[in-house]
Amino acid sequence: xxxxxxxxxxxxxxxxxxxxxxxxxxxxxxxxxxxxxxxxxxxxxxxxxxxxxxxxxxxxxxxxxxxxxxxxxxxxxxxxxxxxxxxxxxxxxxxxxxxxxxxxxxxxxxxxxxxxxxxxxxxxxxxxxxxxxxxxxxxxxxxxxxxxxxxxxxxxxxxxxxxxxxxxxxxxxxxxxxxxxxxxxxxxxxxxxxxxxxxxxxxxxxxxxxxxxxxxxxxxxxxxxxxxxxxxxxxxxxxxxxxxxxxxxxxxxxxxxxxxxxxxxxxxxxxxxxxxxxxxxxxxxxxxxxxxxxxxxxxxxxxxxxxxxxxxxxxxxxxxxxxxxxxxxxxxxxxxxxxxxxxxxxxxxxxxxxxxxxxxxxxxxxxxxxxxxxxxxxxxxxxxxxxxxxxxxxxxxxxxxxxxxxxxxxxxxxxxxxxxxxxxxxxxxxxxxxxxxxxxxxxxxxxxxxxxxxxxxxxxxxxxxxxxxxxxxxxx
Numbered sequence: 001x002x003x004x005x006x007x008x009x010x011x012x013x014x015x016x017x018x019x020x021x022x023x024x025x026x027x028x029x030x031x032x033x034x035x036x037x038x039x040x041x042x043x044x045x046x047x048x049x050x051x052x053x054x055x056x057x058x059x060x061x062x063x064x065x066x067x068x069x070x071x072x073x074x075x076x077x078x079x080x081x082x083x084x085x086x087x088x089x090x091x092x093x094x095x096x097x098x099x100x101x102x103x104x105x106x107x108x109x110x111x112x113x114x115x116x117x118x119x120x121x122x123x124x125x126x127x128x129x130x131x132x133x134x135x136x137x138x139x140x141x142x143x144x145x146x147x148x149x150x151x152x153x154x155x156x157x158x159x160x161x162x163x164x165x166x167x168x169x170x171x172x173x174x175x176x177x178x179x180x181x182x183x184x185x186x187x188x189x190x191x192x193x194x195x196x197x198x199x200x201x202x203x204x205x206x207x208x209x210x211x212x213x214x215x216x217x218x219x220x221x222x223x224x225x226x227x228x229x230x231x232x233x234x235x236x237x238x239x240x241x242x243x244x245x246x247x248x249x250x251x252x253x254x255x256x257x258x259x260x261x262x263x264x265x266x267x268x269x270x271x272x273x274x275x276x277x278x279x280x281x282x283x284x285x286x287x288x289x290x291x292x293x294x295x296x297x298x299x300x301x302x303x304x305x306x307x308x309x310x311x312x313x314x315x316x317x318x319x320x321x322x323x324x325x326x327x328x329x330x331x332x333x334x335x336x337x338x339x340x341x342x343x344x345x346x347x348x349x350x351x352x353x354x355x356x357x358x359x360x361x362x363x364x365x366x367x368x369x370x371x372x373x374x375x376x377x378x379x380x381x382x383x384x385x386x387x388x389x390x391x392x393x394x395x396x397x398x399x400x401x402x403x404x405x406x407x408x409x410x411x412x413x414x415x416x417x418x419x420x421x422x423x424x425x426x427x428x429x430x431x432x433x434x435x436x437x438x439x440x441x442x443x444x445x446x447x448x449x450x451x452x453x454x455x456x457x458x459x460x461x462x463x464x465x466x467x468x469x470x471x472x473x474x475x476x
Contacts, residue, residue: 006103006104007104007105007106010104010116010120011116013120013123014116014119014120014123017119017123018119021119021122021123022167023170024167024170024171024174024176025174026174026175027174027175027176030175031175031176033178033457033460036175036176036177036178037177037178039171039172039176039177040172040177040178040179040184043168043169043171043172043177043181043184044184044185044188046164046168047074047081047165047168047181047184047185047188048188050079050080050081050161050164050165051075051076051079051080051081052076052079053079053080054078054079055078055079055080055082055154055157055158056153056154056157057141057145057150057151057153057154058078058082058141058154059141059144059145069086069291069294069295069298069299070084070189071186071189071190071193071438071439071441071442071445072089072186072288072291072292072295072441072442072445073085073086073089073292073295074182074185074186074188074189075189080157080158080161081161081165082136082158082161083129083132083133083136083158083161083162084165084185085165085169085182085185085186086132086292086295087125087128087129087132087162087166088125088162088165088166088169088182089182089288089289089292090128090132090292090296091121091124091125091127091128092121092125093289093292093293094124094128095117095120095121095124096289096372096373096376099117099376104117122166125166126163129158129159129162129163129166130159132158132162133155133158133159133162134155135303136158137151137154137155137158138151138155139303139306141154165181165185168181169181169182169185172184178453178456178457179449179452179453179456182288183284183445183449183452183453184449186288186442186445186446186449187445187446187449187450189442190438190439190442190443190445190446191438191446193437193438193439193442194244194437194438194443196210196211197210197211197212197236197240197437197438198211198212198213198236198241198437199211199213199214200214201214204233204235205232205233205235208227208231208235210235210236211236212236212237212238212240212241215228215231215236216228216238230345232346234343234344234435236437239345240434240435240436240437241437243431243434243435243436244436244437244438244443247427247431247436247440247443247444248443248447250427251427251443251444251447251448252447252451254279254280254420254423255278255279255280255447255448255451257278257279257280258276258277258278258279259276259277259412259416260274260275260276260277261274261275261276261277261395261408261409262274262275262395262396263275263388263393263394263395263396264393264394264395264396265392265393266392266393266394266400267392273393275388275393275395277409277412277413277416278416278420279416279419279420279423280420280423280424280448281374281379281413281416281417281420282370282373282374282379282417282420282421282424283448283452284424284444284445284448284449284452285369285373286366286367286369286370286372286373286421286424287366287369287424287425287428287441287444287445287448288445289369289372289373290362290365290366290368290369290425291441293365293369294339294340294365297336297339298321298331298336298339298340301320301321301331301334301335301336302321302323302329304317304320304321305317305320305321305322305323309322310325311325312325312332312333318333318334319334319335320334320335320336321333321334321335321336321337322334322337337354338354338357338358338361339358339361340358341355341358341429341432341433341440342354342355342358342433343432343433343435344434344435345434345435348433348434355433358429358432358433359425359426359429359430359433360429361429362425362426362428362429362432363421363422363425363426363429364425365425366421366422366424366425366428367418367421367422367425369421370417370418370420370421370424371417371418371421374413374417379413380413381406381409381410381413381414382402382406384406384409384413385402385405385406385409386402388405389401389402389405395408424444427440427444428440428441428444431443431444
């Protein structure tokens with residue numbers, strides 16, 4: 001089927017299906033910041049309650065298929081948020097890849113075309129929800145289910161919970177809340193993990209507590225501080241705490257680095273400002289996309305291994321991935337082995353080639369998605385130049401037209417895209433290998449999300465005075 005015919009087919013499907021697709025309506029007028037914060041809090045509260053609600057019929061599985069991706073998908077094993085935001089991110093990744101490869105051709109300058117693409121993405125999300133719910137429930141919980149009807153109930157729970165999560169995200173994104181539901185859920189999940197690593201009083205395998213703060217107090221009381229700096233079995237330690245603080249400081253510092261291009265208003269005389277091009281220009285989206293792609297690849301690899309190569313005796317399947325039969329969530333060979341991190345200094349020292357390979361893989365895939373996202377997300381020099389003109393501002397010394405402004409932006413945007421993506425990939429990879437609290441990718445996402453929320457709050461104040469300039473700042 002030709003590329004154009006695929007796009008036309010999707011348009012026809014969307015036009016026929018759209019009247020029957022439940023939608024969260026946009027607010028009829030812009031609601032206050034306080035109300036939006038309340039709605040965001042409600043959405044987060046519902047998500048957190050779902051994360052503490054057990055999945056009916058679920059038994060303790062042999063191993064956790066999504067252990068490596070819990071932070072990315074903001075999910076909790078054995079609860080209603082078992083799949084988390086995974087189906088939403090997977091569907092969005094699939095549609096962006098199809099559009100980026102020109103298999104789907106949509107002109108996002110036209111609101112109706114953008115609307116068709118968004119509706120098509122929602123339809124794909126429903127398909128992914130159904131597929132992932134069936135596959136995950138059958139593969140993970142199916143063997144331990146006493147009666148077939150229990151499995152059907154579990155599949156229904158996973159589907160219903162994922163649809164509720166999709167609507168919570170849509171509620172926040174459509175203007176009732178602030179920012180993105182996906183970002184909100186990820187941030188809360190990472191913060192929860194960090195707090196758990198710091199303060200958990202539950203006992204750990206080394207005779208102490210899981211949380212490093214209670215463990216330090218316990219060690220001081222016994223007079224034995226020998227194991228506080230480093231702990232085995234990836235338990236929180238002083239080294240991990242210092243590493244986490246160091247990564248946070250580096251992220252905050254790099255997020256503040258930017259190139260400032262002076263701009264003046266063509267509508268308000270005497271108004272001047274700067275157009276910032278951040279070093280981390282691509283934000284956290286490439287990391288989310290790269291992580292989602294990796295998570296799905298590992299999940300599929302685990303499924304294939306469990307069904308076709310449980311003894312690691314199939315040479316062809318061994319190239320894809322090998323897992324430890326006594327601990328099936330642990331890869332021991334194949335491609336999957338090198339695209340998952342050896343967590344902790346001990347594991348990295350045992351196989352430094354895997355540690356280096358994972359870091360290089362993270363850098364490469366984040367750079368790839370960074371460049372892709374600049375084009376798809378309306379961040380290219382051409383799009384940025386048009387945004388400046390649409391905001392009634394110009395750069396002093398340059399004609400108020402696309403070509404010269406685009407040429408100026410083209411000197412910076414491609415470079416910061418590559419450099420910023422390399423920094424993101426390097427920090428995420430190194431942090432995952434060395435074992436920071438909340439995982440490297442989680443810390444990176446949380447910091448970027450918090451900074452984006454701060455930027456949004458600033459923009460809310462700017463829009464009160466100058467709406468068009470506020471909208472321009474919103475595209476950063």
